[in-house]
Amino acid sequence: MKRALFSNIWLPVALLLPQLVIIAVFFYWPAGYAVQSSFYLQDPFGFGSTFVGAGNYQSLFRNNEYLKIANFTLWFTVIVTFFSLAIALILAVKADRVIRGAKTYRTLLMWVYAVAPPVAGFIAVIMFNQSWGPLTEFFALFGYRFQVGVNFNDTAFAMILTSIWKQVPVNFIFFLSGLQSIPRSVREAALIDNRSASGRFWTVTFPLLAPTGFFLLIINITYALFDTFGIVDTVVKGEPGNNPMTLVYKVYVDGFRGNDLGGSSAQSVVLMALVLALTFVQFRLVERRIHYT
Amino acid sequence: MAVVHFDAVQKVYPNGFEAVKPASFYIEDGEFVVLVGPSGCGKSTMLRMIAGLEEISNGVLQIGDRVVNDIDPADRDIAMVFQNYALYPHMSVRNNIGYGLKNRAVPRDVIAAKVDEAAKMLNLSDYLDRKPSQLSGGQRQRVAMGRAIVRDPALFLFDEPLSNLDAKLRNQMRIEIKALQRRLGVTSVYVTHDQVEAMTMADRIIVMNGGVIEQIGTPSEIYQSPASTFVASFMGAPPMNLLEVTRADTGLRLADQILPLDLPDTGAELILGIRPEDIIPDPNGPFSIMVDIVEELGAHRLLHGRLGDQSVTVHVPKDYTVAEGVLRFAMPIEVLSFFDAASGQRVSR
Ligand SMILES: Nc1ncnc2c1ncn2[C@@H]1O[C@H](COP(=O)(O)OP(=O)(O)OP(=O)(O)O)[C@@H](O)[C@H]1O
Ligand SMILES: [Mg+2]
Numbered sequence: 001m002k003r004a005l006f007s008n009i010w011l012p013v014a015l016l017l018p019q020l021v022i023i024a025v026f027f028y029w030p031a032g033y034a035v036q037s038s039f040y041l042q043d044p045f046g047f048g049s050t051f052v053g054a055g056n057y058q059s060l061f062r063n064n065e066y067l068k069i070a071n072f073t074l075w076f077t078v079i080v081t082f083f084s085l086a087i088a089l090i091l092a093v094k095a096d097r098v099i100r101g102a103k104t105y106r107t108l109l110m111w112v113y114a115v116a117p118p119v120a121g122f123i124a125v126i127m128f129n130q131s132w133g134p135l136t137e138f139f140a141l142f143g144y145r146f147q148v149g150v151n152f153n154d155t156a157f158a159m160i161l162t163s164i165w166k167q168v169p170v171n172f173i174f175f176l177s178g179l180q181s182i183p184r185s186v187r188e189a190a191l192i193d194n195r196s197a198s199g200r201f202w203t204v205t206f207p208l209l210a211p212t213g214f215f216l217l218i219i220n221i222t223y224a225l226f227d228t229f230g231i232v233d234t235v236v237k238g239e240p241g242n243n244p245m246t247l248v249y250k251v252y253v254d255g256f257r258g259n260d261l262g263g264s265s266a267q268s269v270v271l272m273a274l275v276l277a278l279t280f281v282q283f284r285l286v287e288r289r290i291h292y293t
Numbered sequence: 294m295a296v297v298h299f300d301a302v303q304k305v306y307p308n309g310f311e312a313v314k315p316a317s318f319y320i321e322d323g324e325f326v327v328l329v330g331p332s333g334c335g336k337s338t339m340l341r342m343i344a345g346l347e348e349i350s351n352g353v354l355q356i357g358d359r360v361v362n363d364i365d366p367a368d369r370d371i372a373m374v375f376q377n378y379a380l381y382p383h384m385s386v387r388n389n390i391g392y393g394l395k396n397r398a399v400p401r402d403v404i405a406a407k408v409d410e411a412a413k414m415l416n417l418s419d420y421l422d423r424k425p426s427q428l429s430g431g432q433r434q435r436v437a438m439g440r441a442i443v444r445d446p447a448l449f450l451f452d453e454p455l456s457n458l459d460a461k462l463r464n465q466m467r468i469e470i471k472a473l474q475r476r477l478g479v480t481s482v483y484v485t486h487d488q489v490e491a492m493t494m495a496d497r498i499i500v501m502n503g504g505v506i507e508q509i510g511t512p513s514e515i516y517q518s519p520a521s522t523f524v525a526s527f528m529g530a531p532p533m534n535l536l537e538v539t540r541a542d543t544g545l546r547l548a549d550q551i552l553p554l555d556l557p558d559t560g561a562e563l564i565l566g567i568r569p570e571d572i573i574p575d576p577n578g579p580f581s582i583m584v585d586i587v588e589e590l591g592a593h594r595l596l597h598g599r600l601g602d603q604s605v606t607v608h609v610p611k612d613y614t615v616a617e618g619v620l621r622f623a624m625p626i627e628v629l630s631f632f633d634a635a636s637g638q639r640v641s642r
Contacts, residue, residue: 185379188346188366193393193440195367203392207383 031272038265049262056266066250066267072156073246077224080163084220085213087164088171093201095172096179113169117227121234124148124162149237156244159235163228171216178212179205218282225274247271295357295370295447295480296322297343302352304338304504312338314504315352320482320497325474328484329491330501331527336484337452339501343482344373344450357447367396372441373450377457378433380425380440386412387421390439404443411439414473431462438470442477449474449481455490467494488528492516500524516568518630522637525566525630531595531606533566537634548601550579554626556642562634569595569608571628574615578623582607587615596620 038056040049060066115123127135128148139146148158182205190204229248236243245253248271255264297320304313313335320326328336341347342354345366354361361369372393380389388395390411391404399407412418415435425433434454441449454470455463471494474481485491491498492512500507500515500523508520519525525533538545540563544553547565556563582605584598596607596615607622609615631640 183377183379185375185377186381188344189373189375189379189381189440191346192344192366192371192373194396195365196396199396204381210383 034265034268034272036265037261038269040262042259042261052262056262057270060263060266060270069245069247069250072244073225076156076160076163076228076244076246077221079160080167080224080228081217081220083160083164084167084171084223085216088168089175089209089213091168092172092175092179093205095176111169113166113173115166117166117230118234119230120162120166121231124158124231124235125237128154128158148235149243152242152244155235159228159232159244162231162235163224166231167220167223171220174212174216175209178209182208215282218278221278222275225271296320296355297448297480297482298353298355300353300355302339302342302354303350304335304342304347305350312504313342316506317352318499318506318509320480323478323480325471325481325483325494325496326499327491327495327497328482328499328501329486329488329528330507332486334501335504336486336501340373340450340452340482340484343369343448344371345369370447371450372444372446372448373452374437374441374454376453378425378437378454380433380436382425385422385424386417386428386436386439389425389436390443393440393444407443408439411443414442415439430458431466434458434466438473442473446479449479449483451481451483453485454483456485456487470494488530492528498528500527502527517628518639519566520639522564522566522632525632529568531569531608533568533630534572534605535632536565536567536600536603536605538563538565548580548603552624552626552629554629554642556631556640559633559640561640563640564632564634564637566630566632567624567628569606571625572605572607573623573625574607574609574613574620575623576621578621580624581619581621584615584617584620587617 037049039051039053041052041055042049125148127133128146129136130147133146136146136148147154149155186204186208187200190200194200194203225246226248228246229252232246232249233252236245236249247267251264251267251271254260254267258264299316299318301315301317302313303311303315305311316339328339330336338347342349343356345361345364349362356369356371381392384392387408390408394404394407408421409418412421415438417432417435417439420428420432420436425436428436434457437454451470455466458466467490470483483490483494492515495512497509497511498515499509500520502523508515508524510518510520515524515528519528519533522535525535536547538547538552540546540558541551544551545556545563545565546552552565580600582596582598582600584596584607586597588595588597591611593611594609594613594615596609598605598607598620607620631642632638633640
């Protein structure tokens with residue numbers, strides 16, 4: 001990379017300023033504010049606040065409901081991440097075999113990616129509509145009454161299914177281009193060295209996809225934790241009740257519905273720590289260790 | 294160790310392009326055959342059909358006593374060295390070399406012994422734990438060789454294995470590969486577009502052009518009696534001089550001289566072929582050329598000039614003093630080749 005040298009310190013500062021201002025205003029300031037308010041107990045009606053130290057955190061981790069949601073979020077994340085990656089990988093391997101580089105197919109699959117999360121949630125709501133949703137009718141064929149928004153498991157299922165559906169195309173595109181960047185001659189060498197197709201996949205193709213895979217793993221965990229907010233919101237229709245929800249949604253529910261800004265802030269800080277940890281893993285371990293060339 | 298038998302083997306790609314016209318030939322056990330020809334002539338296609346990486350459209354291919362048309366690459370008992378080496382980037386050199394054996398359920402200790410032996414043979418012993426990305430081009434090339442030889446296959450296939458190396462390394466590896474093949478005695482098919490590699494390595498050369506086999510023969514047959522004007526001009530640097538001649542009552546007319554030759558008169562126009570080193574400078578010789586350029590090559594010189602209105606190259610030893618201008622020379626009749634001007638095919642004398 002070429003290094004530009006500035007004789008005057010103010011020019012680079014001026015050039016960086018807009019970016020820094022945006023980061024400061026939209027990220028550091030609210031983050032700092034969240035950290036601060038996580039140590040206070042806010043009066044629900046806005047009449048001042050009391051410093052409670054780590055009180056909000058303590059009550060958070062003693063709160064059974066919070067732990068239950070954390071547990072659900074864990075499973076939600078594991079399931080969504082695993083199936084989004086696995087389905088996308090299977091599709092990519094199949095597609096790679098048939099259509100080396102066919103663009104239309106890729107574009108078609110990419111469309112789902114362009115669907116905004118709330119819209120995806122809305123589609124799920126339609127698919128699972130109580131009286132005429134096609135998927136509800138499908139389950140009815142087997143004599144099962146599917147009730148999104150009423151039955152915890154059914155709602156969870158709809159949320160998970162929608163979240164996976166929405167994420168598969170992204171993973172697919174990355175996996176497909178990862179597959180196509182494996183040199184043809186390397187695959188051919190493997191074809192001569194190993195007669196078993198699954199053996200070739202696990203010993204050559206899969207390890208060569210690992211950099212893509214780890215990158216996607218982090219992306220998918222982040223997605224399942226945070227970006228599914230819109231889907232969760234639409235599916236539970238803003239009526240948490242007995243419905244499953246993820247930690248991010250809980251932050252919103254407590255902060256804006258329950259007016260518990262302190263507790264909600266403490267939850268955000270926990271999530272921020274999680275993101276930091278993920279980012280750290282990505283940069284420190286993954287990016288450094290999984291590189292072949 | 295195996296013979297290879299091509300019986301009217303043809304390749305038509307799915308887009309309808311006929312990359313290899315029906316070809317029939319036979320490769321002897323232990324023979325080193327070089328497939329040579331210009332870019333796009335179908336050499337790689339031919340080799341890849343032997344490997345099983347490309348389907349055979351028509352005809353029968355036999356390796357040893359098996360018809361292999363429908364046999365998977367892994368079951369053909371072949372090993373291939375690719376142009377860009379095709380090493381597995383995530384495996385150490387040791388695992389790269391041993392991979393093919395591991396998948397054939399060879400016991401661990403046997404693999405280890407074979408890998409060590411191959412590594413010693415190829416001077417790779419110090420690099421066994423490195424990844425391919427930590428090796429030089431020449432070392433990668435050796436790993437690719439090692440991967441092929443540990444397999445102890447019936448047939449080696451090489452697709453331009455040296456073309457990514459610099460000239461010096463290429464010369465060295467050329468000799469090493471040839472020596473290795475001699476020692477192991479494994480039948481080999483080697484693709485190159487470098488005619489020096491073809492001449493120096495081959496027991497027999499197959500010259501291809503546009504999907505057609507132009508000639509199959511030993512290097513000296515190919516060099517001394519090319520089967521067509523294409524082979525004559527493709528093999529040899531500088532290429533054979535090709536000169537138009539016309540028939541006269543007493544022989545063939547070249548420029549203002551008559552060659553006293555009695556070729557059967559088929560009425561066809563003829564082309565005379567002569568290697569640059571077969572032209573003998575002789576102050577009393579019957580022919581004369583106008584030398585335009587003298588090319589100094591150290592061990593010898595090349596004189597480029599014109600005979601009448603046709604260009605000619607003459608190869609002279611380094612102790613032969615030359616100057617630009619008129620050079621008289623003679624041509625021994627027995628070294629001349631003749632070709633049909635229309636078809637380019639060799640005309641027998
Ligand atoms: N998959 C394919 N579909 C259609 N035509 C192809 C395909 N692969 C190769 N060809 C064509 O077949 C011809 C022979 O290709 P091939 O790779 O065998 O050439 P080559 O002699 O190895 O050339 P080079 O010296 O450049 O490697 C070329 O004209 C090429 O364009
Ligand atoms: Mg080729």
